[in-house]
Amino acid sequence: MKKLLLPLLLFSVLLSAQAQDRQRAREYGVKIGVLPTGKMNAITDVAGVKVGHTTLVKGSQVRTGVTAILPHSGNLFQEKVPAAVFVGNGFGKLAGSTQIIELGNLESPIILTNTLGVGTAMNAVVDYTLKQPGNGKVQSVNAVVGETNDGGLNDIRGRHVKEQHVQEAILQAKEGPVAEGNVGAGTGTVCFGFKGGIGTSSRQLPQSLGGYTVGVLVQTNFGGVLQIDGAPVGEELKQFSFSKQVLEKADGSCMIIVATDAPVDARNLERMAQRAMLGLAKTGGIASNGSGDYVLAFSAHPGLRIPYSADQSTQTVTLLRNDDMSALFLATIEATEEAIINSLFKAETMQGKDNQTVQALPLDKTLEILKKHHVLQP
Secondary structure (H helix, E strand, O other), rough: OOOHHHHHHHHHHHHHHHHHOOOHHHHOOOOOOOOOOOOOHHHOOOOEEEEEEEEEEEEEOOOEEEEEEEEEOOOOOOOOEEEEEEEEEOOOOOEEEHHHHHOEEEOOOOEEEHHHHHHHHHHHHHHHHHOOOOOOOOOOOOOOOEEEEOOOOOOOOOOOOOOHHHHHHHHHHHHHOOOOOHHHOOOOEEEOOOOOOEEEEEEEOOHHHHOOOEEEEEEEOOOEOOOEOOOEEEEEEEHOHHHOOOOOOOOOOEEEEEOOOOOOOOOHHHHHHHHHHHHHHOOOOOOOOOOOOEEEEEEHHHHHHEEEOOOOOOOOOOOOOOHOHHHHHHHHHHHHHHHHHHHHHHHOOOOOHHHHEEOOOHHHHHHHHHHOOOOOOO
16 A cells, blocks of 8 residues: 555645645745745745735736745834845846945845846935934935846836836835746746746754754746756756757856844844855856846844934844854755745746747656656655
8 A cells, every 4th residue: 555655646746746736845845954844934934034925917018926925023224133245146136235245234225136127226225214203314225136137028218117116126025925937026927948937945943953944035037957856857857058959058047035023133134145046056057157046134033123313323243153153054055046946837828928938847757857866855
């Protein structure tokens, strides 16, 4: 009887995949890494973090959107959070990054959108910040906006993202489950030659390692040779960068947002951001010449917030020691890897600009490959 269980389970999983009722990777038995996930397996498992999307699908040409990430529900300008940036490959636009690098803090919502929407998104964030109660005398705002180029499926030159769309994403941001795939800033993206999108995942450290949470959200739009938990999926599907079978270039971009509730400052947040690129590499991404691969990491720990104005010239905080960072590094790598895979599993086939169609990752064939390489778990 036991010998029949795994084949029956796989048969059931394949039927679900073939019906295109697309689920997250873990729903099919793909369990990446060794650390447990948070309750929702999302960046919002980090207490206080919110995510909002505005998805723009209009006619046959518009396939784009906006994703907003808020580190906490308060006034971010008045209560900044420690943050850091790491550049895997700099062919892209991450507005506001130099001030984060210089000062080690974040003072605005993080916005993800398309390449030509960055300026519009910055204006929207500035407007949102200036109008918040308590910011009546603010004269400088470091608006943080990242992007990937969705010009394959989207009429990017039409610049369809407007300020109202950005503010809608901010105002609609909420805690809880996060929509993935063809939503928000991931609406028109392409990853490993398949439909990319928004993906998220989290890891929960055991109490013996501090009990901290690490959450990751990605906007996937890059190339390489897809691997899922070590299985050579892209190679066996014969769809990968530089292959003779597919005219698919490696260029593209990936925005990676890392959040944690651990008490770590900008210096160790940068070290965590560096490890996120290892998670991207484990999926087969190569950070090609034309790829904008950026990681922005922040700590939502309430005790580390940086006040805009204070009566004292010093600030005393409690920080995690360097010797206790390794578990957070592992959590970052695992969550990044799974977030990218989730973006592929949840994304659906899309037709867009000039009738171009990008197929979703074929789950039935993918699951067969994963079974062959002993990746699926009952």
